[in-house]
Amino acid sequence: MACDETVYDESNVMSERHMERRGIMIVLSSPSGAGKTTLTRGLLADNPDIAMSVSATTRSPRPGEVDGIDYFFINKDRFSEMRDADQFLEHARVFDNYYGTPSEPVFGALEQGRDVLFDIDWQGAQQLTEAASDDLIKIFILPPTLRELEKRLRSRAQDSDETIAKRMSKSEAEISHWAEYDYVIVNENVEAAQAKLQTIINAERLKRKRQPWTSRFVKDLIDGA
Numbered sequence: 001m002a003c004d005e006t007v008y009d010e011s012n013v014m015s016e017r018h019m020e021r022r023g024i025m026i027v028l029s030s031p032s033g034a035g036k037t038t039l040t041r042g043l044l045a046d047n048p049d050i051a052m053s054v055s056a057t058t059r060s061p062r063p064g065e066v067d068g069i070d071y072f073f074i075n076k077d078r079f080s081e082m083r084d085a086d087q088f089l090e091h092a093r094v095f096d097n098y099y100g101t102p103s104e105p106v107f108g109a110l111e112q113g114r115d116v117l118f119d120i121d122w123q124g125a126q127q128l129t130e131a132a133s134d135d136l137i138k139i140f141i142l143p144p145t146l147r148e149l150e151k152r153l154r155s156r157a158q159d160s161d162e163t164i165a166k167r168m169s170k171s172e173a174e175i176s177h178w179a180e181y182d183y184v185i186v187n188e189n190v191e192a193a194q195a196k197l198q199t200i201i202n203a204e205r206l207k208r209k210r211q212p213w214t215s216r217f218v219k220d221l222i223d224g225a
C-alpha cells in the first residue's frame, strides 16, 4: 500500500484512503559532492513514507557514518559473496571501491507501495534502467560550477586531498551521462533544489498509470453512481 491519497470509495464520497500501486524507484546521480546526500536527507525528512535504499560498500566509513544507516560497510570477500549469490539489484566499481544495492529491502518496500530513493552512480542507473524502466525515474544533480563542486568536496572535510583530486578528475566523466536521465536539477541553492525534487516526485505520483483507482472513479462518474 502506498502513501495516503484522496481516493474514490464505494460509498461515493471522496475520502482519505490508501491506494494500491507499486512504489516508484527514484534514482539520484551526480558527480561526487554535488549534493545528493544533502538533498536526500531533506527529502526523507519531509517524506517519511519514502524508503531509502541503503547500499553496501567496501569503502571505509567516513567520520559520523553509521553502519546500516549510511551504508552497509562490508569487506571485499563479503561483497563478492553477495554479488555471486545475486543479492544485488545493481553493483559497480566507483572510485576504486565496490558499491551495490541489496535487492531484498528494495523489493519489499516496492511491494508495499513505498517509493524508494537511490543514491547511485550512472552505472547503477543504467543497470536499473535495464531491469525496471517502467517504475523508474532518474534525476541528475549538477553543481553550478566545477569550482563550486571542488569547494563542496573540500568543505565536507571528510576526504583526503588525494581522494578529492580523484573524485574531481572523474567529475566530467560522470557529468557526461546527464542526458541519460529524465530530469536535471542544478543544485545551487539547497532549498530550491529540494523543492524541484519534491515537484518531480509529486508529479510522477500523479501520473494516470500510478493512480489505478481512476478507472473505477470515471466509470462511476459516468454512471452517475
Ligand SMILES: Nc1ncnc2c1ncn2[C@@H]1O[C@H](COP(=O)(O)OP(=O)(O)OP(=O)(O)O)[C@@H](O)[C@H]1O
Binding pocket: 030, 031, 032, 033, 034, 035, 036, 037, 038, 039, 152, 153, 155, 156, 187, 188, 189, 190
Ligand atoms: N546547494 C549547496 N550549497 C552549498 N553547499 C552544498 C549544497 N549542497 C550540498 N552542499 C554541501 O556540499 C558537500 C557535499 O554534499 P553531499 O555530501 O550531499 O554530496 P554528494 O553528492 O552526496 O557526494 P558523494 O557523491 O561524494 O556522496 C556537503 O558538505 C554539503 O553540505
Ligand SMILES: Nc1nc2c(ncn2[C@@H]2O[C@H](COP(=O)(O)O)[C@@H](O)[C@H]2O)c(=O)[nH]1
Binding pocket: 029, 030, 031, 032, 036, 055, 056, 059, 090, 091, 092, 094, 095, 099, 100, 101, 119, 120, 121, 122, 123, 124, 125
Ligand atoms: N552503482 C552504485 N553507486 C553507488 C552506490 N552507492 C553509492 N554509489 C555512488 O558511489 C559514489 C561515491 O559515493 P560515496 O558515498 O563514497 O561518496 C556516489 O556517486 C554514489 O552515488 C550503489 O549501491 N551502486
